[in-house]
């Protein structure tokens with residue numbers, strides 16, 4: 001019985017980490033459903049981007065209020081969780097505040113004192129975040145795609161953080177041994193008097209309860225990440241590393257198609273001659289994307305990383321002018337469809353069985369796709385280097401090249417290019433007629 005708490009703790013730890021590891025395995029499997037793409041170039045620049053954008057939060061602070069609050073929550077959450085190391089060692093080996101035993105009093109006091117201050121700052125930041133979502137009702141959190149689960153998800157995580165920070169402070173305030181050290185209890189010393197008059201045994205029970213709930217809360221939080229937009233806490237790092245390095249506005253072209261178009265536009269080439277050898281073989285099986293498996297794995301990593309912050313949508317000119325398009329919804333739909341495909345694979349012993357659905361039409365409509373001006377504002381605005389435009393262009397490419405389903409205006413223009421070598425409806429001889437239009 002003496003070791004029962006340690007055994008229970010070890011079981012909770014193994015279950016929590018085991019379930020998380022299983023979800024990480026599924027996550028990687030789902031991301032790998034995407035097409036391969038070579039992102040092994042320019043490693044120094046990629047590391048720099050990751051350090052600057054994910055670790056340094058450089059794009060977050062472009063909106064100073066939200067950015068500053070986010071930095072507090074981010075730093076606070078990461079640093080306070082260093083204290084989890086102590087909880088794990090104490091839990092497994094039955095020690096009490098092992099940090100105090102192995103570290104000099106001043107250092108231990110400084111660390112826990114800093115954690116307590118950060119906990120209060122996190123609490124303040126989280127309350128402001130909650131007010132922005134639920135009382136001030138910022139426009140970007142009120143869009144259609146944010147109704148239902150996305151709204152609840154945004155709030156649940158805030159409640160989680162409030163509870164975890166409170167448990168941490170109550171745990172410290174009711175820990176008579178820690179209060180006795182009289183160092184590091186910078187905040188908790190003011191909470192401790194709330195428990196005056198409680199017996200030693202009751203204080204011990206409250207302290208143990210807060211301690212257990214704190215660590216169980218952290219394990220639940222860890223496992224909640226997979227089902228939440230808060231997966232970005234982990235994925236922002238690889239996502240910024242694998243982010244696009246080419247200039248914004250530079251699209252990827254299929255080599256075989258580019259070659260064919262160049263030949264078509266070259267006046268020295270006989271249009272009736274047989275296609276060059278090998279051109280046929282280089283053609284892809286399918287142009288563009290109609291479902292998640294047609295996208296690249298970086299697109300899919302993007303989808304899982306989306307924080308649903310809506311900065312992209314708030315900058316999108318199509319959205320601002322009342323069109324149906326929201327780049328945030330493009331990312332959310334891609335993630336939801338990918339999850340659906342992943343569950344299909346799980347249910348069918350590792351193989352995807354056609355479910356009669358796809359990303360195009362079942363999730364993202366053609367109207368949304370054609371509303372995009374390809375301005376790149378969403379890409380520029382994203383704080384974690386997500387590229388919604390790339391997904392939109394891949395799906396448009398599918399519509400144009402596989403289904404010839406472009407809007408009439410575009411079809412006319414493409415026919416003109418094909419027939420006349422220019423977008424205007426005049427033959428080569430009359431090519432300057434456009435001036436008179």
Ligand code: SF4
Pocket residue numbers: 312315316317318319325326327371372373374375376377378379388389
């Ligand atoms: S590229 Fe398209 S989706 Fe992105 S902001 Fe511009 S119009 Fe909106």
Ligand code: SF4
Pocket residue numbers: 305306307308309310311312313327328331381382383384386388
């Ligand atoms: S794509 Fe980027 S900017 Fe848009 S909601 Fe997701 S994280 Fe925010």
